[in-house]
Amino acid sequence: MAKRTLIAGNWKMNPPSVREAEKILKGVMARTAGLRKTEIVIFPPSVFIERLVKIAGRSKIRLGAQDVSVQSGSGAFTGEVSADMFYDSRARYAIAGHSERRNPSAGRGESNHEINFKIKAALAAGLSPVLCVGERERDRDHAYLQLIKSQVEECLKGISKKSMEKMIIAYEPVWAIGRNAVREAVPEEFQEMKIFIKKILADKFGIVPADTVRILYGGSVSPKNAEGFLREGEADGFLVGRDSLSPDKFGRIAKIAEDAGQWRLS
């Protein structure tokens, strides 16, 4: 059976206070309360998660971690937060491999190998990982396709077919992300990449998990371009950055997804 469209908001290191975080969440709750066919997940800074889980209460909004440690459980790892701790705080999703954490010039330079460990830690703790993949630029010789293939294969190394039921993949071309985006991606570019990623998954895990794994689009998603990516690009949802901090814009994106997704579950 088709899964629900997933609209996820990555708040990154925003907003600056828990009070403002509560206000944004309440705004999103008010605008998404009536949605039935769309799943909403918010990834706030980790220190806000417990408070926001309480506010989300019985609503359908779920919370997630923007990153987890490669280490499980607890131990002498200063500054690290384990997937088990996030699960205990009632987070249910975890982003792994966001381009801002892969970026070597931002001082982190996470490798596929490290991301693979994070995915395993998240799965072991009961979290659904959202693996981000995406190229920094597109070359004429299509070498970027090999890069995506390596990202998918290496990050999912050793993951069982059964665990793939919980996996979500977000295709986020780095050149289309954030205020410094080179240009917007078009739905056809996403659709091609979705087919390409599904083929990699089918070769590795077989048709069944490949068919059901949701492939999200991320990169300057807004109420203006959301419908195109859903209908023409056949995106299974979005990972939204900037516009997830605006309850109005995020709510509009979720409503567009709800309307576009009517056919998915019927």
Ligand code: PEP
């Ligand atoms: C992101 O950083 O994951 C992202 C998609 O950001 P934005 O929507 O702001 O481009």
